[in-house]
Amino acid sequence: MMGVVIVVLVVIAALLAIISGVWVALALITAISARRAIPDTQCRTDGQSSE
Amino acid sequence: MHTVLSVAVIVTYVAVLTFVAVRARAAREFAEFSLARRALPLALVFGSLAATYVGPVFSIGFVGRGFKSGLLFLGVGLAYAVQNILVGLFVAPRLRLLKGCHTLGDAIGQKYAPKCQVLAGIISVGLCAGFAAVMAKAGGDVLRSIFGLPHWSSVIVVVGITALYTTFGGLRASVITDAFQFSAFAILLPLMLLLVLIFHLNGSAATFVKEASAATTAGFDSTSPIKILGLVAAFLLGETLIPPYANRALASKTTGVSRNGFVLAGLFSIVWFMVMIALGIAARGIVRGDIEEDKVLLKLVESTMPGAGYALLMVVLISIIMSSLDSLLNAGAVSFTQDIVKPFAKVPDSTALNIGRCATIVIAAIAAVGALAVPSIIDGLLICYTIWAPAILPVLIIGLWIKRPRPLAGILSMGIGTLVAIMFQFVFPSATEVPAIIPALGAALLAYMLGHWLERAYEERK
Numbered sequence: 278m279m280g281v282v283i284v285v286l287v288v289i290a291a292l293l294a295i296i297s298g299v300w301v302a303l304a305l306i307t308a309i310s311a312r313r314a315i316p317d318t319q320c321r322t323d324g325q326s327s328e
Numbered sequence: 329m330h331t332v333l334s335v336a337v338i339v340t341y342v343a344v345l346t347f348v349a350v351r352a353r354a355a356r357e358f359a360e361f362s363l364a365r366r367a368l369p370l371a372l373v374f375g376s377l378a379a380t381y382v383g384p385v386f387s388i389g390f391v392g393r394g395f396k397s398g399l400l401f402l403g404v405g406l407a408y409a410v411q412n413i414l415v416g417l418f419v420a421p422r423l424r425l426l427k428g429c430h431t432l433g434d435a436i437g438q439k440y441a442p443k444c445q446v447l448a449g450i451i452s453v454g455l456c457a458g459f460a461a462v463m464a465k466a467g468g469d470v471l472r473s474i475f476g477l478p479h480w481s482s483v484i485v486v487v488g489i490t491a492l493y494t495t496f497g498g499l500r501a502s503v504i505t506d507a508f509q510f511s512a513f514a515i516l517l518p519l520m521l522l523l524v525l526i527f528h529l530n531g532s533a534a535t536f537v538k539e540a541s542a543a544t545t546a547g548f549d550s551t552s553p554i555k556i557l558g559l560v561a562a563f564l565l566g567e568t569l570i571p572p573y574a575n576r577a578l579a580s581k582t583t584g585v586s587r588n589g590f591v592l593a594g595l596f597s598i599v600w601f602m603v604m605i606a607l608g609i610a611a612r613g614i615v616r617g618d619i620e621e622d623k624v625l626l627k628l629v630e631s632t633m634p635g636a637g638y639a640l641l642m643v644v645l646i647s648i649i650m651s652s653l654d655s656l657l658n659a660g661a662v663s664f665t666q667d668i669v670k671p672f673a674k675v676p677d678s679t680a681l682n683i684g685r686c687a688t689i690v691i692a693a694i695a696a697v698g699a700l701a702v703p704s705i706i707d708g709l710l711i712c713y714t715i716w717a718p719a720i721l722p723v724l725i726i727g728l729w730i731k732r733p734r735p736l737a738g739i740l741s742m743g744i745g746t747l748v749a750i751m752f753q754f755v756f757p758s759a760t761e762v763p764a765i766i767p768a769l770g771a772a773l774l775a776y777m778l779g780h781w782l783e784r785a786y787e788e789r790k
Contacts, residue, residue: 279537280533280534280536280537281533283533283536283537283540284525284533284536284537286602287521287525287536287602287603287606288522288525290518290598290599290602290603290606291518291519291521291522291603291606292518293599294514294515294517294518294596294599294600294603295514295515295518295519297374297375297378297514297596297599298510298511298512298513298514298515298518299511299515300371301371301372301374301375301507301510301511301514302507302508302511302515303371304369304371304372304375304507305348305371305372305375305504305507305508305511308369308372308504308507309348309351309352309504
């Protein structure tokens with residue numbers, strides 16, 4: 278039983294890592310398929326861009 | 329046939345990486361080169377942070393440790409996750425709030441005095457070059473094992489390609505290529521673990537647990553509690569806010585992105601360590617027991633993956649190293665320009681950009697030469713950790729939190745922290761069983777308190 282739990286945790290960890298990779302890949306595709314790699318913003322002050 | 333397929337896989341990978349780097353565009357001004365205009369979204373900050381910290385130690389090294397010591401290093405690795413989460417919650421947003429800040433040295437200069445910025449800059453550039461030398465050695469090792477090239481030429485290829493896109497694209501190119509490299513290894517290595525668990529683990533889950541238990545017991549038997557304490561301290565503090573991480577905190581779009589990027593990167597490290605340790609444990613049934621730790625992952629890939637899969641995973645391993653190396657080259661170059669050159673000379677933006685580019689090339693050259701002198705990947709990194717934490721962390725963290733930090737406290741803490749770390753690491757390595765990072769941190773904190781007290785007493789007398 279313990280063995281199954283450990284292996285299930287390992288499999289969940291592997292799937293989470295894969296999901297993270299896919300998420301970042303999608304963000305990358307969005308970034309590089311836009312006209313500019315990372316959107317150039319007007320030089321904002323920190324106050325404007327910070328929460 | 330296998331060779332043709334392998335070469336095709338490698339050429340395709342390099343072509344896609346080049347395309348991604350070209351899409352990132354050359355930086356046209358220093359603010360782009362150093363901070364990517366402070367416009368990085370959460371996914372890219374997270375991916376780039378994770379790609380930077382997942383270097384050879386957190387991949388090749390952790391698989392080897394999982395093979396020899398089972399779950400012991402999962403516990404040690406948790407200290408790293410805790411550090412990232414704490415930095416995300418308490419330090420990164422404060423750092424991001426500072427105005428006109430390009431580097432950690434800038435932050436220290438704003439809080440203390442310009443002379444503190446220069447000292448922080450010298451330490452940052454030196455440490456970035458040291459870390460980069462370790463990455464260059466690791467990259468050379470992997471490339472040599474694929475192509476059988478001499479080590480020096482493998483190092484030159486890895487450092488040369490990385491320096492090329494970092495020199496022209498700056499932080500923007502570094503982050504964009506990091507995201508690509510992160511996606512590659514975060515998908516392919518866990519996928520390999522799933523394949524090994526399904527097709528190569530003889531028996532069942534019970535076999536895996538039996539191997540994990542045997543390795544963990546062996547790990548605790550062969551590691552003294554004081555050594556475990558030292559490792560936890562090194563993982564908790566040694567890589568905290570090293571220049572590339574600080575640059576990403578500063579380059580985030582908002583303070584929220586900065587905070588969440590670090591917290592997510594911390595949580596991802598737990599997941600990643602589980603995958604790497606599990607690969608090491610699974611390898612116990614596949615790879616010979618007397619193999620060197622650093623070769624377990626390479627051997628496991630070779631034994632379980634078909635020709636093209638082997639080539640792809642090898643390229644992924646080089647990616648892991650290049651994504652750390654590019655961040656270090658850029659952070660070192662930005663720190664040199666901002667913390668060492670700018671305080672002494674008012675330079676126009678285009679000159680600052682060119683200085684940053686030249687500094688990238690010089691640091692890359694130092695890293696390539698230094699790679700030949702690095703003893704081993706883990707030892708090299710532990711030396712860097714030992715110096716970084718006492719030299720910078722007390723000054724930075726206390727400076728961000730207290731109302732009026734005193735310059736004398738900053739200078740004394742950075743100077744004495746660095747000196748004590750070097751003394752315990754190189755001059756008297758066997759003076760104490762306690763790892764050098766602990767007495768050096770203690771000395772840095774004491775020096776800080778002394779400097780703070782002396783300067784305050786002087787001000788009161790005036």
